[in-house]
Amino acid sequence: MKRLTILGSTGSIGRNALDIISHHRDQFRVVVLTAGCNIDLLEKQIKFFSPEVVAVADEVAAKELQKRIGKHHAPHVLSGAHGVAEAASYGDSDFVLSAIVGAAGLVPTITAIRSKKTIGLANKEALVMAGKVMTDEAKKYGVRILPVDSEHSAVLQCIERHRESDVRRIILTASGGAFAGKSLDELNNVTPEDALKHPNWSMGKKITIDSATLMNKGLEVIEAHYLFGIEPERIDVLIHPQSIVHSIVEFNDRSCIAQLSLPDMKGPIAYALSYPERLDDVIQGLDLDKIESLTFKKPDHECFPCLSYAYMALKADGTMPSVLNAANEVAVDAFLKGMLRFTEIPLVIRKTIDQHVVSSHTGIDDVIEADRWARKKAEEVIKSLKS
Numbered sequence: 013m014k015r016l017t018i019l020g021s022t023g024s025i026g027r028n029a030l031d032i033i034s035h036h037r038d039q040f041r042v043v044v045l046t047a048g049c050n051i052d053l054l055e056k057q058i059k060f061f062s063p064e065v066v067a068v069a070d071e072v073a074a075k076e077l078q079k080r081i082g083k084h085h086a087p088h089v090l091s092g093a094h095g096v097a098e099a100a101s102y103g104d105s106d107f108v109l110s111a112i113v114g115a116a117g118l119v120p121t122i123t124a125i126r127s128k129k130t131i132g133l134a135n136k137e138a139l140v141m142a143g144k145v146m147t148d149e150a151k152k153y154g155v156r157i158l159p160v161d162s163e164h165s166a167v168l169q170c171i172e173r174h175r176e177s178d179v180r181r182i183i184l185t186a187s188g189g190a191f192a193g194k195s196l197d198e199l200n201n202v203t204p205e206d207a208l209k210h211p212n213w214s215m216g217k218k219i220t221i222d223s224a225t226l227m228n229k230g231l232e233v234i235e236a237h238y239l240f241g242i243e244p245e246r247i248d249v250l251i252h253p254q255s256i257v258h259s260i261v262e263f264n265d266r267s268c269i270a271q272l273s274l275p276d277m278k279g280p281i282a283y284a285l286s287y288p289e290r291l292d293d294v295i296q297g298l299d300l301d302k303i304e305s306l307t308f309k310k311p312d313h314e315c316f317p318c319l320s321y322a323y324m325a326l327k328a329d330g331t332m333p334s335v336l337n338a339a340n341e342v343a344v345d346a347f348l349k350g351m352l353r354f355t356e357i358p359l360v361i362r363k364t365i366d367q368h369v370v371s372s373h374t375g376i377d378d379v380i381e382a383d384r385w386a387r388k389k390a391e392e393v394i395k396s397l398k399s
């Protein structure tokens with residue numbers, strides 16, 4: 013029986029994971045759940061899964077939850093950011109699904125690694141910010157980081173049982189998001205509602221906007237670099253609107269291996285949860301004869317410059333990926349609140365990274381400090397754009 017911690021259990025990834033687990037309760041036991049503030053859903057999850065510990069980041073919501081479930085009954089309720097981190101290290105769990113969105117997932121994920129838990133990593137922002145620390149700590153503590161992101165799960169499935177030295181390059185596929193094929197003029201007037209209509213995937217708001225700007229793919233290039241130890245020059249991106257081929261690995265003999273399935277995050281989540289085995293019938297089967305065509309084309313860097321900024325940040329190294337990520341989080345948040353145009357998201361990121369003096373120190377405190385600096389700077393840039 014695998015004992016599981018789900019960080020971000022009320023989110024899109026968290027809910028999909030719990031759905032899989034509910035059909036395999038002979039193999040998985042949920043011992044820890046954490047959420048940001050949605051205690052209505054968390055309360056339902058507690059009733060169904062009876063975890064031993066829960067944590068709620070919002071202190072007021074945590075108190076309300078404690079009141080609702082009473083003091084003398086399990087689970088133990090922790091609160092605040094430190095409570096979420098404590099829950100991530102809870103002793104009696106073997107596997108931590110890291111599915112908090114954004115930089116808030118960094119400390120809990122590092123804490124889980126230091127507590128020697130196997131990590132199922134959905135929270136790509138943590139790895140983007142602190143790729144070196146996370147991979148070094150994972151090595152030091154003998155911890156495996158299993159990707160949950162569909163592209164990286166695909167790469168893992170293609171690359172396994174091959175020698176690292178036989179890999180020529182990785183091709184990450186991207187759906188292109190809500191606005192693939194649009195001109196700069198058209199992009200100028202799109203609304204958050206338009207951007208949230210992803211053609212193939214149903215996901216949380218932040219990643220859906222990241223898909224529309226192509227920053228999601230940029231973050232995934234950095235994620236692939238750290239997960240598979242492959243230099244940026246050997247990681248390519250192709251737009252594949254059907255989202256059937258989830259990524260491709262090309263080997264030195266020029267043979268390619270790809271992973272195919274319908275776009276459903278339950279596939280990669282289940283692969284990480286049950287690794288190295290596979291569960292039966294997790295997602296609907298793929299009828300290739302019903303799919304008319306599979307197409308691939310190069311990304312449009314002019315309309316969607318965020319992808320190039322991610323390559324730039326990865327090459328600059330040090331604290332720059334953390335700055336890229338923080339500026340993006342601030343810009344996406346402002347766009348969702350109607351305070352920024354869609355085309356201003358890359359502008360805010362560019363102006364922020366251009367002002368950053370890279371530090372080669374990449375300890376956890378350094379990347380958190382760079383994140384703080386970038387948030388302040390990005391807010392200033394937004395103010396200057398609006399004045």
Ligand code: NAD
Nearest residue numbers: 020022023024025047048069112113116134135136215216
């Ligand atoms: P979401 O917004 O649906 O859920 C986020 C979860 O994090 C929620 O449980 C929320 O309560 C929690 N949370 C938010 N802020 C928090 C805070 N400050 N402290 C503690 N918890 C907090 O997001 P999602 O779409 O499920 O994405 C989660 C992560 O997985 C992201 O990093 C995303 O990039 C990655 N990912 C998601 C998908 C997908 O299909 N949704 C696919 C690939 C990767």
Ligand code: MG
Nearest residue numbers: 161162163232
């Ligand atoms: Mg992905």
